Amino acid sequence: xxxxxxxxxxxxxxxxxxxxxxxSRTACGRPAVATxxxxxxxxxxxxxxLATYAEPHCYDLCAEHSExxxxxxxxxxxxxxxxxxxARPSGDDLEALANAxxxxxxxxxxxxxxxxxxxxxxxxMEVGRRGHLRVLRSPES
Numbered sequence: 001x002x003x004x005x006x007x008x009x010x011x012x013x014x015x016x017x018x019x020x021x022x023x024s025r026t027a028c029g030r031p032a033v034a035t036x037x038x039x040x041x042x043x044x045x046x047x048x049x050l051a052t053y054a055e056p057h058c059y060d061l062c063a064e065h066s067e068x069x070x071x072x073x074x075x076x077x078x079x080x081x082x083x084x085x086x087a088r089p090s091g092d093d094l095e096a097l098a099n100a101x102x103x104x105x106x107x108x109x110x111x112x113x114x115x116x117x118x119x120x121x122x123x124x125m126e127v128g129r130r131g132h133l134r135v136l137r138s139p140e141s
Contacts, residue, residue, distance in 0.1 A: 021054060023062035032060030036069065045071045048080035 021032040035051040036059040038044070047069055051058060061069065071077045128135040 021050070021060050023065055024059040025061065025065050028062060028065065030062035030064070033063045034061050034066040035059070036061055036066070043075045044078055045069070045075055046078045046080065 022028070023030050023032050024036075032050055034047055034049060035055075037046045037048075037055075037057070039046060047061070047066055050060065054060065069077060126134050127137050
């Protein structure tokens with residue numbers, strides 16, 4: 001409705017609702033990233049990606065609270081992934097990476113195993129190596 005002075009303004013300020021859903025935990029205002037649902041018949045807590053709609057018997061959790069989630073004794077926690085998030089490396093992946101780094105740091109041992117020949121692509125000026133540092137022979141003038 002408009003008056004002679006312009007549009008009428010409401011005397012009561014409107015409460016604008018944030019489009020971002022917040023964590024359901026008390027005193028936590030972080031944005032929600034996961035939804036927790038309890039299946040009482042199976043004694044299971046299901047934690048999955050953030051639901052499309054807020055449901056009355058589901059709990060939205062932030063990243064920190066979803067990672068620290070524990071269930072009551074005798075209950076099982078089922079964590080569902082949506083596939084869009086990158087998978088965390090497993091212990092086997094990290095161990096394989098560590099072994100590859102250790103192997104790359106031992107070029108002299110591999111050269112000795114190969115009959116004393118320098119490793120393919122090795123610098124003829126290289127005298128020694130310690131980790132990533134190399135000792136080079138000074139150029140002869």
